[in-house]
Amino acid sequence: MTSTVETVSTMAEAARAVAQGATFLAGGTIVMRDVNAGEAAPRIVRTIDPSLNDIRISGDSVVLGAGVTMAQVLANRDLEFLHPAARMIGGPQVRNMGTVGGNLFAPHPYGDFAVALLALGARAVMAGQSGGRPLDDLMRDRSRSPALVAAIECPRPRAGSFGFLKVSRVKPKGVSVLSVAALLPREGGRIRGPRVAWGAMGPGPMRGASAERLLDGQELSAATIDRVVQAAAEGLSPPTDAIATDWYRREVAGVHLKRLLEQMERG
Amino acid sequence: MAKKPVHFSHNGVERAAFADDGQNLLEFLRRGAGDLSPKYGCGQGTCGACTVMIDGETQLSCLVLAESIDGKSIRTAAGLASDQLDPLQVAFMDHFAAQCGYCTPGMLVSARALLERNPKPTREEVMEAISGNLCRCTGYEPIISAILAVAEGRAQA
Numbered sequence: 001m002t003s004t005v006e007t008v009s010t011m012a013e014a015a016r017a018v019a020q021g022a023t024f025l026a027g028g029t030i031v032m033r034d035v036n037a038g039e040a041a042p043r044i045v046r047t048i049d050p051s052l053n054d055i056r057i058s059g060d061s062v063v064l065g066a067g068v069t070m071a072q073v074l075a076n077r078d079l080e081f082l083h084p085a086a087r088m089i090g091g092p093q094v095r096n097m098g099t100v101g102g103n104l105f106a107p108h109p110y111g112d113f114a115v116a117l118l119a120l121g122a123r124a125v126m127a128g129q130s131g132g133r134p135l136d137d138l139m140r141d142r143s144r145s146p147a148l149v150a151a152i153e154c155p156r157p158r159a160g161s162f163g164f165l166k167v168s169r170v171k172p173k174g175v176s177v178l179s180v181a182a183l184l185p186r187e188g189g190r191i192r193g194p195r196v197a198w199g200a201m202g203p204g205p206m207r208g209a210s211a212e213r214l215l216d217g218q219e220l221s222a223a224t225i226d227r228v229v230q231a232a233a234e235g236l237s238p239p240t241d242a243i244a245t246d247w248y249r250r251e252v253a254g255v256h257l258k259r260l261l262e263q264m265e266r267g
Numbered sequence: 268m269a270k271k272p273v274h275f276s277h278n279g280v281e282r283a284a285f286a287d288d289g290q291n292l293l294e295f296l297r298r299g300a301g302d303l304s305p306k307y308g309c310g311q312g313t314c315g316a317c318t319v320m321i322d323g324e325t326q327l328s329c330l331v332l333a334e335s336i337d338g339k340s341i342r343t344a345a346g347l348a349s350d351q352l353d354p355l356q357v358a359f360m361d362h363f364a365a366q367c368g369y370c371t372p373g374m375l376v377s378a379r380a381l382l383e384r385n386p387k388p389t390r391e392e393v394m395e396a397i398s399g400n401l402c403r404c405t406g407y408e409p410i411i412s413a414i415l416a417v418a419e420g421r422a423q424a
């Protein structure tokens with residue numbers, strides 16, 4: 001079946017079309033596959049609204065327009081904390097096309113950038129609404145985007161408090177066996193309010209509650225890391241796909257979380 | 268089905284053509300603009316055979332909506348040679364970097380984009396630049412050597 005594509009000039013118009021059931025086309029790296037296969041929704045909407053590509057940097061946070069591409073993130077030195085995640089999204093062509101907004105709704109095993117944003121405690125600004133919505137809410141039902149995301153507000157982590165790691169079989173551009181990100185704010189040497197997020201370990205990016213519980217209030221020491229690693233996969237239900245089985249993902253989750261935490265411990 | 272007029276620069280030549288609703292850029296270039304250099308490999312963005320430059324950036328033409336290139340500049344492998352071959356094309360021949368040749372136009376576009384951004388890439392940077400282009404014949408070594416030869420000025424133009 002062929003699809004009809006509408007081009008509108010503002011996000012507000014696009015949001016109205018999406019509310020009526022249209023599929024939003026951003027970078028197209030996922031939507032166009034469906035279009036090519038004749039499996040896309042009959043109505044597709046895209047916008048040429050330039051605000052979609054805005055990047056705003058302030059002291060303690062950054063705002064990324066939903067249409068900002070991975071390549072744009074990588075070209076911006078103020079976004080260095082997001083580079084390890086952006087660099088791991090596909091090959092160069094995909095990074096030139098794929099957007100921040102699209103990554104939030106990319107199906108398994110995709111969504112590695114969203115994993116980083118989830119750990120950072122980012123919020124989504126929905127088109128036509130003021131105030132941000134925690135990504136945690138948005139990630140709970142990714143299967144269809146409830147409304148249009150206009151931008152992402154992301155707190156800037158203190159130096160050394162954030163880490164991201166992606167594991168893939170084909171390097172440098174394979175899809176995820178898993179990805180994991182950790183934000184470990186520290187007060188007087190102790191971790192306060194850690195956030196751990198996993199990719200490819202559930203239906204979409206999700207928080208690692210067991211790891212967070214065991215990190216909270218602790219020093220990032222070898223003993224802490226050992227305890228966290230034991231419980232890393234608790235509460236996660238990874239899918240089985242062509243890349244790995246659920247069993248394998250659970251088995252190796254702790255190993256990779258350990259590598260990430262040790263890397264952060266060394267600073 | 269609605270047809271949409273698209274004005275674009277095609278390898279330096281201003282052109283206009285009609286795009287079908289939902290048509291991808293690869294089909295548009297091959298059928299609408301008669302440029303057969305971008306290849307159809309997978310239609311899913313995995314193989315890179317359809318790689319073209321849009322305003323200087325490599326993109327996968329099979330995943331680009333044709334009408335979205337209105338007002339933009341498209342470069343394909345067909346536009347690399349002028350009266351002479353591009354040094355990359357010569358180096359690909361000298362290094363036997365093409366066997367079946369299906370990935371070659373995409374490889375050339377990715378390599379050209381790299382050298383314009385970074386004329387002296389390291390081996391790692393070359394590998395990264397072609398990581399979105401699959402080749403099932405050469406094992407990549409001859410391709411990497413050809414690109415490095417041009418970067419290091421060892422290839423005859």
Ligand SMILES: Cc1cc2nc3c(=O)[nH]c(=O)nc-3n(C[C@H](O)[C@H](O)[C@H](O)COP(=O)(O)OP(=O)(O)OC[C@H]3O[C@@H](n4cnc5c(N)ncnc54)[C@H](O)[C@@H]3O)c2cc1C
Nearest residue numbers: 026027028029030031090098099101102106111112149312
């Ligand atoms: C070869 C290849 C390799 C890839 N590798 C990776 C990888 O390693 N890691 C990874 O995470 N992803 C990967 N991807 C998937 C994809 O490219 C990225 O996830 C990208 O960020 C998706 O963004 P997009 O703009 O192209 O999305 P689109 O295809 O435009 O949209 C994807 C979905 O998001 C919705 N959407 C888009 N923008 C918004 C918005 N602002 N508000 C609400 N909904 C929205 C769309 O309606 C659609 O449902 C790969 C894709 C390909 C083709």
